[in-house]
Amino acid sequence: MLLCAGALQSTFLPLSAGEVLPLQVQEPAGIRRFGYPVAVRLQLPATVARTTAFRLLDGDKPLAAQFRPESDGTAGAGADRWWLDFNVDLLPYESRRYRVEYGNDVPAAREPRSGLALTEVEGVFQVANAPYLCWTIPRDLQGLLRSVVAGAAEQVKPDSPGLVLHGKDGTRYRLTGEKRAGKETAAHVVRQGRLAVALRFERRESGGPLADVESVVDLEFVASKSWVRVDWCVNDPRGTVGGLGTELHLNLDAPSPAQPTLVDFGATTMVYAKLGPKERAELRAGATVPAPSSPASASSYSWAVLRGPADALAPFVVGPKQKDAVSRPEGWAHVMDRRRCLALAVDGFARGTRDHIAVSAEGEVSLLRQLAEPGAAPPAGCKQLRFWLHFVQNPPHISAATSPQSMQTPLMVGRP
16 A cells, blocks of 8 residues: 555554554655655554654664644544654655654654744744744635745735635635634644644635535645645535636746746646746646637647737647647746746646646736636535645755655655
8 A cells, every 4th residue: 555645635544553653655756855755644553642652763773753643623632643754865766664663662753953833923823944934824824825935035925815716607716714604714733843834724615606615725834845735625515616726926026128037837848938027928738728729629739838918828839739648747837036936836737627827927826727617517526736835046956956746746655
């Protein structure tokens, strides 16, 4: 059994009674990993006290690791579900075995003295990895990120729309903490420590076209990388949600002909472009991307990058016409000025959905996952979107120490 490290519901099946849990970590994508974070949700055979000592070993060598009982926002005397966070270095396709030991006589795992620190002040969560990075997240999740200070520079503007739901008629609804019929966003800490911090936000729409739509948003921060992973699960019992996405306003330098905004897109090849004032670029992919030269034509491309003024986008680069696994775009973007860079990566980009990433020269970045064809009724049930926001300095080749592809293909964890 292999489980994706850090997956929203990655859980080990109950093991036989004992105090040793074997683990195997595997690199699945042919990418060398340096200090790559691993997050594993352990299901113990029985509940143990929250004061129980845990440790992680590579052979006989104890490793730095973070063990935390899973929290749902309520206090409890014990727990049978625990989160394990640690970092690994792996060669392409390398597999390595570890073991977890726990019990009253086990020496507790060594945790780093530096790393992440979580504080709550004036209605916000602050996740800091001093002196390098500080995230500010509103408790009501309005705007998603209020501030991201990286490399001594502010990366985002405080007026970002944040997470956005789209009704089946295309109407946009911001996911905010505004009270509606007495309802508001609930927030709590799932786990926290020097290696990882995870926050959960829950909201149920109580009126209007999206009544009874429930959202669960998980944000995960790790000390070894300057990204946040966003997992958004939407329960849409009546089929009223036609799309979901995010809209961010980056704090980029004003573009000019001499210093344009730079954009890279991950399609089946990398497409790079420059954007002058008032220009825009989009990567579109999914069930139907019409041939740009003939929008009404039955022929279509597997993906297309468009560029130009917002009201007059024109084809820039298009993918192949066939829609097979080889022609699927990777689904990521770099957005850069002279100092800053955002790497946006999307999980499962255009896999059965119509997805697009749009970037303006002024730093407006949007991601949209459309769940139904125009005019068709959206499906009812659970709808998901996972993406990463990785803030680094320009050029990312030096500062990122990872790639969008490595975010999209986390390490695999399971029992040997």
